[in-house]
Structures are given as structure tokens and as C-alpha cells.
Amino acid sequence: MSQEVATADFDIGRPTKRDASTEGNKTRFLNGINGNIFTLDSTTFSLFSILISFIFLAVYHLTCQPSNRVSKWDSSPFKADQNDVFSIRHPECSEGSRWKCKITLFLTYNTTMPKTQSQKFGRVVLLGRPNAGKSTLLNQIIGQKVSITSPRPQTTRKNTQALFVSSKGKIIFSDTPGIMHKVEDLIGKKINLKTPKELNKADLLVLLIDISRAKGEEENRVIGLARNSPAKKILAYNKIDVAKGKKDYLSDYNFLEEEFDGVVAISALKSTHVKSLIEKIFDLLPAKAPVGIKKDIKLMESQKSPISDQSSDTYISEIIREKAFLVLRKELPYTVSVEVKEINDKGNIIVIKANLLTTDKRYKKMIIGKKASTIKLIGQKARRELELVSQRKIYLELTVISDPHWPERFV
Numbered sequence: 001m002s003q004e005v006a007t008a009d010f011d012i013g014r015p016t017k018r019d020a021s022t023e024g025n026k027t028r029f030l031n032g033i034n035g036n037i038f039t040l041d042s043t044t045f046s047l048f049s050i051l052i053s054f055i056f057l058a059v060y061h062l063t064c065q066p067s068n069r070v071s072k073w074d075s076s077p078f079k080a081d082q083n084d085v086f087s088i089r090h091p092e093c094s095e096g097s098r099w100k101c102k103i104t105l106f107l108t109y110n111t112t113m114p115k116t117q118s119q120k121f122g123r124v125v126l127l128g129r130p131n132a133g134k135s136t137l138l139n140q141i142i143g144q145k146v147s148i149t150s151p152r153p154q155t156t157r158k159n160t161q162a163l164f165v166s167s168k169g170k171i172i173f174s175d176t177p178g179i180m181h182k183v184e185d186l187i188g189k190k191i192n193l194k195t196p197k198e199l200n201k202a203d204l205l206v207l208l209i210d211i212s213r214a215k216g217e218e219e220n221r222v223i224g225l226a227r228n229s230p231a232k233k234i235l236a237y238n239k240i241d242v243a244k245g246k247k248d249y250l251s252d253y254n255f256l257e258e259e260f261d262g263v264v265a266i267s268a269l270k271s272t273h274v275k276s277l278i279e280k281i282f283d284l285l286p287a288k289a290p291v292g293i294k295k296d297i298k299l300m301e302s303q304k305s306p307i308s309d310q311s312s313d314t315y316i317s318e319i320i321r322e323k324a325f326l327v328l329r330k331e332l333p334y335t336v337s338v339e340v341k342e343i344n345d346k347g348n349i350i351v352i353k354a355n356l357l358t359t360d361k362r363y364k365k366m367i368i369g370k371k372a373s374t375i376k377l378i379g380q381k382a383r384r385e386l387e388l389v390s391q392r393k394i395y396l397e398l399t400v401i402s403d404p405h406w407p408e409r410f411v
């Protein structure tokens, strides 16, 4: 088994310039605008410093929301593209609980909800052909990136659960992989089995339709799965933003509407009508909590990352895989799996070492690229996002390994 190491580089900020200097018990402040020099005695200076610190803390507290952090990031030298940066907020943020909105590496927010009279609980499964926008919708509902997304089909490989909490109740949302029509490879075959398994547990399913593309065999397969499920059903037409002004295929599905308990038209990407979808879900969930759901919710809440069922290893490997999906071309992304080998918090920096496994030696060369340029790009993009999410410095080391057997180990 051969190995090559490519390490993502670092250049995070510069030391801030000091603009005050001390001289005996007097402190000199240089006025940057007109160059005047003021002198203050040490008691006045201390009071002045406390006042400034207080104002700074108050301003920071009032403005410290993920969206602010993201715009700070956006103006950094690493201008990130749309898929790098997750810039949406948990719906609770708009209701004034800023501390709930902090992004951490382990995806946490407060999961206690204000008590109202009729809270509902349930498990909602997102279903749809590959690329329909299921993961984008899940992220939009939760207000954090819990599931990776890309324009490539079957980006999601495993069912991913995330907990949604609002004053109306608590819902476990499941993102499922899109089912492919024809699959020859082992990994595709294994992925295709995941969705029906998850559907068995659904109290309600949301069938997501990409109205910007014509109905084909993959749509027929997911429609068949939805029809066979005893759960309540919502038909959600997605990507209404792209369909604007162009031909859309929405009318191809009109025949289905009467079989469904609700119909919505949304844009998961732009968050259009996502709130209405959530309201419809709460309306349709049974008044009495389904058997076992409260126990499952409690279990999720007791985890280190109550918002998602992913461990930090899985979360980090998924972020790296997403960047591989965005950077690599043709069939290469499908040959790749990521394994996190080490997460070492050294205080000032988190050191992460991960292996990128590919099924063939010739793919390995392509993934590394000329002068390791391709793997470096994947590493850079992943590191930036992990730094953004964790608000910590990250050192990321990626090693590409040819391992034809990883699909056999995939569960």
C-alpha cells in the first residue's frame, strides 16, 4: 500500500499592531488621525480601559451571530465559494436567542424548547431522486450544515439524522441518499438499500421533486416507494428559483397531488417557503407522539452533538469528501472514501489527519494531481470550512491511499 502526503497550508491572520505604549506610570495614546499625543494617569487609564472593554463586549454580544461570522470570513483573503461556506441561521436565531446560534465543531445548539400547549413529535424522512435537493433542504431546516451537498448524484451515501426543535415540538429529520436507476458498482448497490430502510421508520415523508428536470426512471422509483409507505406524505416541488421564466416539469406530477396529504413549492437553496413546509409538517404530525419517538429524541439530546447523529470523525470526513466531490471530475469522486485517523487538540491548533481512499492506483495519481495541486485544493477547502465551523485553527493532513477493498467495508 503506497502513500503520499499532501498538507494543506496555513495563513491565518497576522498579529495585530499595538497602538499604545507605556512610559512610567503614564500611558501615551497616539491619535491615528491627527497625530496628537494625550497623556493619562494610571487610574483614569484603568477606568477608561474598563469602559472600552465593556462597550466592546456589549457590541460583540449583540452582533455575534453565525451570519456575522460568515461575513467576516467572506471578507478574508480566502474568498470562499458558495459550497464552502454555510451561511444560514437556525430559525430560532431570528427569535432573539443568539447564544443558540453559535457554530461549534460538534454541532450543538440548545435543544430545550419553550413549553406551549400542543407540542408534536415525529420522524420525518426526506425522499427524492439524486440531486433533488434533500440535503440542502435538511441544512436549511436545521440552520446548520449537517449534510454535505454537491451537484453530483449520490453525494449522500448514508442516512443522516438531525434534530429540529421549535416551540411547536421536536422532529427527527432523516436525509436519505437518492436512489440511482442503474447501478453496477458495489457502493452504488449498497447506497440504494439505505433509503427504503429509513422509510420504514417514517411518521411522515417529504417527497422532493426537482422541477427543473424531466421525470425519468429515478423519479418513478421514488414515487413507487412513497406510494407504498403508510406514512403521511407531503409532495414538495423544489428548485422553483431555477424554474422561474424557464420551462419546468411541475405539471408532470399534478396527477400525484391527490394521493398526498399536502403539496408545497419551495426553493431549498434560497429557503423560499421552507417555513410553510415546516408548518405543514407540524400540522400533519399526529397529536399523540408516535411510539418510541420521545426516547429516540432523548437519546439524540444526550449525545455530544445533539443536533445530528454524526460523530465528529464522520462530520469531518464528510466535509473532506464534499470537497473531493466538488474538486474531482467524472467518475473520480465515486471512487473516494475518507477515513479520519487522528484529531488532536493541541490548544492553539487542532491537528487532523485523514486518509482519502480510492479504488485504483491510477485514480490515486489523478487525485493527487500535478505537484499535489488537486489534493492540496481539496485540503484547503476542507480546512477553511472546518476552521469556520469550529472557529479554531486547523492543521489538516491528507494522505491518498489506493485501497480497492473499501467498498466491501462500507456499511
Ligand SMILES: Nc1nc2c(ncn2[C@@H]2O[C@H](COP(=O)(O)OP(=O)(O)OP(=O)(O)O)[C@@H](O)[C@H]2O)c(=O)[nH]1
Pocket: 128, 129, 130, 131, 132, 133, 134, 135, 136, 137, 148, 149, 150, 151, 152, 153, 154, 155, 156, 157, 176, 177, 178, 179, 238, 239, 240, 241, 242, 266, 267, 268, 269, 270
Ligand atoms: N437552484 C437550486 N439549486 C438547488 C436547490 N436545492 C438544491 N439545489 C442544488 O442541487 C444540487 C444537489 O443538491 P443536494 O442537496 O446535494 O441534493 P440531494 O438530493 O441531497 O442529492 P443526493 O445526496 O445525491 O441524493 C446542489 O448543487 C444544490 O445546491 C434549489 O432549491 N434551487
Ligand SMILES: [Mg+2]
Pocket: 134, 135, 136, 147, 148, 149, 155, 156, 175, 176, 177, 178
Ligand atoms: Mg444528499
